[in-house]
Every structure is written in C-alpha cells, then in structure tokens.
Amino acid sequence: MSPSPEQTPTPLAPNERVRPYADAPRIPESNVIDPRELLGAKGAPVELEIGPGRGGFVFERLAAEPSLFFLGLEIRRKWATIVDRRLAASEHAGRGRVFAEDARSVLPRFVAGSIARAFVHFPDPWWKKRHHKRMVIGAPLLDELVRLLAPGGELFIQTDVEERAASYEALCNACPGLTPAPGGARIGENPFGARSPREKRAQADGLPIYRLLYRRDG
Numbered sequence: 001m002s003p004s005p006e007q008t009p010t011p012l013a014p015n016e017r018v019r020p021y022a023d024a025p026r027i028p029e030s031n032v033i034d035p036r037e038l039l040g041a042k043g044a045p046v047e048l049e050i051g052p053g054r055g056g057f058v059f060e061r062l063a064a065e066p067s068l069f070f071l072g073l074e075i076r077r078k079w080a081t082i083v084d085r086r087l088a089a090s091e092h093a094g095r096g097r098v099f100a101e102d103a104r105s106v107l108p109r110f111v112a113g114s115i116a117r118a119f120v121h122f123p124d125p126w127w128k129k130r131h132h133k134r135m136v137i138g139a140p141l142l143d144e145l146v147r148l149l150a151p152g153g154e155l156f157i158q159t160d161v162e163e164r165a166a167s168y169e170a171l172c173n174a175c176p177g178l179t180p181a182p183g184g185a186r187i188g189e190n191p192f193g194a195r196s197p198r199e200k201r202a203q204a205d206g207l208p209i210y211r212l213l214y215r216r217d218g
C-alpha cells in the first residue's frame, strides 16, 4: 500500500542530502582575520587548537583558565558544528568557538602575533603514503604558527606514535623562531589542566604519550 500524502516524508533538499552540516560555523571570508576580534577577547589571551575533534580539550581548558579565549579549527564539519553548538550552550559561551576549517588554508589569513598558545593533540592518523597529503604538521604549518604566536607564546604537540614524535621534534628544531621549553622539548606530563579525548583514551589503554613543548622566540 502506498503511503497517504500526510505520511510521505518531506524529501531532503539536494543540499541536505549531499552536504550534511552545510550550516557549519565558518571563519569570515575577509582576507585578514584577527582571532582576538573574532572572539571578542578584548585583550585577553586567545589559544588555538588544531583538530579538536570531539572537543573535550576545549571545554576543559576553558574551565582550567577562566581568563582565556579559545579558538578551534576542525576540518570535519560535523564535529565543528556539534562542538561549537555545545560551547554556545555551555557556561563557556562567548569564550570559545570551533570553526569548520582546514587549518592549513585558513591560518595564513590570521594576524601575526595574535595567538598566545597553540595545541595540536594526536594529529595525522595517516599511515598510507597516498594519505600523506592530508598531514597537518609540516614545515609550512610550523612556519605559520611561528608567525601567529606572540613572543614567548607556546606550541604544544602530543602523540602516541613514537616515530611521529621524533619527526615533529626534528621539524620544530629546524623551524626558525621556535626554541625548546627550558629543560628540553620533551615533557613527561601535560601541564595545561585539560586533556583531549584521544589523550584520555591513550592513558586508559596504558599507551605511552610523547609530548613536545616549544616557545616562540622574542
């Protein structure tokens, strides 16, 4: 039996079928973006996370440091949308945003010296050569982060893959403008009072975590 007209579901617009989360939050199209203005930080420090995924770190970091503002760039529209909506509905509303963007293409539009600290947690889960073009951490991104970090600003990277940690360390050591934290780039613990979802899982599974901390010269 065919459904009555009242039972017939409204067909999805072509856009909805092909592009779920078409309304994902995006960075404005302007050529120059000041993250401090974008978030309305009014002189407060702005921290950046590349690839926050499900966003646990963003919430915990905002809770740990009530004076700071936080910007996430997440390439997956679904998670950017969900986390940004959760932020807007949370006690941290107005202090944190996550935008659906490829960090590699949007960061060059950001104003120099506008970021107090940058986090990249467990990036690049790509093991096949043909996927290497998706890699986030590389010399171009590090050069961009050096430009964006305020003098004395910090870059924190962590991974559970030893070879990746070694290659990130080599890249950072070769990057002009970055200096290992006092005592050395490799640090044992995460000092930021917040953990990423992947970090929690690695700890629950008893996996080693390799952590790197660098300072922007100046």
Ligand SMILES: C[S@@+](CC[C@H](N)C(=O)[O-])C[C@H]1O[C@@H](n2cnc3c(N)ncnc32)[C@H](O)[C@@H]1O
Residues within 6 Å of the ligand: 050, 051, 052, 053, 054, 073, 074, 075, 076, 079, 101, 102, 103, 104, 120, 121, 122, 123, 124, 125, 134, 136, 196, 197, 198, 199
């Ligand atoms: C392995 S997951 C780790 C998620 C989270 N950082 C954590 O530690 O739980 C890597 C994340 O980076 C995001 N990502 C990958 N490439 C990206 C890019 N170019 N710009 C922004 N986010 C990216 C992925 O969508 C994914 O959410």
